[in-house]
Amino acid sequence: MGRVTHSLLRLSTAMRSQAWEWAEGAGLTPTQGEILVLLMQRKGPMRLGEIARETALTAATTSDAVSTLEGKGLVEKRRALDDGRALAVRLTTRGRTAAKRAAQWPDFLSKAVGTLRSDEQSVFYRTLLKTIRQLEAQGHIPLHRMCVTCTYFEPSKNPKKTPHHCALLDLSLGDTDLRLDCSVHETADVATQKRTWKVFVQPV
Numbered sequence: 001m002g003r004v005t006h007s008l009l010r011l012s013t014a015m016r017s018q019a020w021e022w023a024e025g026a027g028l029t030p031t032q033g034e035i036l037v038l039l040m041q042r043k044g045p046m047r048l049g050e051i052a053r054e055t056a057l058t059a060a061t062t063s064d065a066v067s068t069l070e071g072k073g074l075v076e077k078r079r080a081l082d083d084g085r086a087l088a089v090r091l092t093t094r095g096r097t098a099a100k101r102a103a104q105w106p107d108f109l110s111k112a113v114g115t116l117r118s119d120e121q122s123v124f125y126r127t128l129l130k131t132i133r134q135l136e137a138q139g140h141i142p143l144h145r146m147c148v149t150c151t152y153f154e155p156s157k158n159p160k161k162t163p164h165h166c167a168l169l170d171l172s173l174g175d176t177d178l179r180l181d182c183s184v185h186e187t188a189d190v191a192t193q194k195r196t197w198k199v200f201v202q203p204v
């Protein structure tokens with residue numbers, strides 16, 4: 001157990017160092033880069049509160065980072081369409097270009113993971129999903145719009161390479177196809193989540 005945690009810390013050190021290296025080259029901080037990537041992935045405006053929740057930053061840090069990005073012309077704040085009193089943040093054209101670049105810094109990790117066999121990648125991703133879910137349940141990280149908590153997720157439905165199924169999109173899903181941030185995710189009720197989880201964590 002200690003060695004697993006130690007290994008994860010080593011990965012985290014590598015990621016932090018790569019993130020800073022990229023950010024310094026781009027004239028940003030890793031937090032600002034993360035916000036740009038989040039806005040790009042969401043494909044639409046987000047409120048400050050949503051950004052803070054998704055990035056697990058405080059409201060003050062989020063507000064400062066967004067103001068700096070606004071000052072650099074990478075995001076703009078507009079009135080939210082559904083609530084004239086609230087502000088929504090969105091990328092400018094320059095911000096979208098910067099976000100695309102920011103999304104590339106984890107490539108060093110993708111290359112390393114790419115050297116694993118596909119069965120190793122599958123076990124690795126499944127293990128990461130389980131760990132992320134536990135961290136969510138303990139309140140250490142924000143909830144993700146992930147398959148394993150979705151009302152449409154049917155785990156281990158077929159005993160083959162793509163065992164899972166999405167009832168909404170009628171998609172067969174292998175372990176590495178499972179989504180972590182799905183735009184059409186619908187949170188299942190607690191009883192369904194428990195049932196789904198029990199099936200998902202069965203040894204394969």
Ligand code: SF4
Binds near residue numbers: 154166186
């Ligand atoms: S709707 Fe999205 S999150 Fe839900 S099961 Fe289908 S792919 Fe997964």
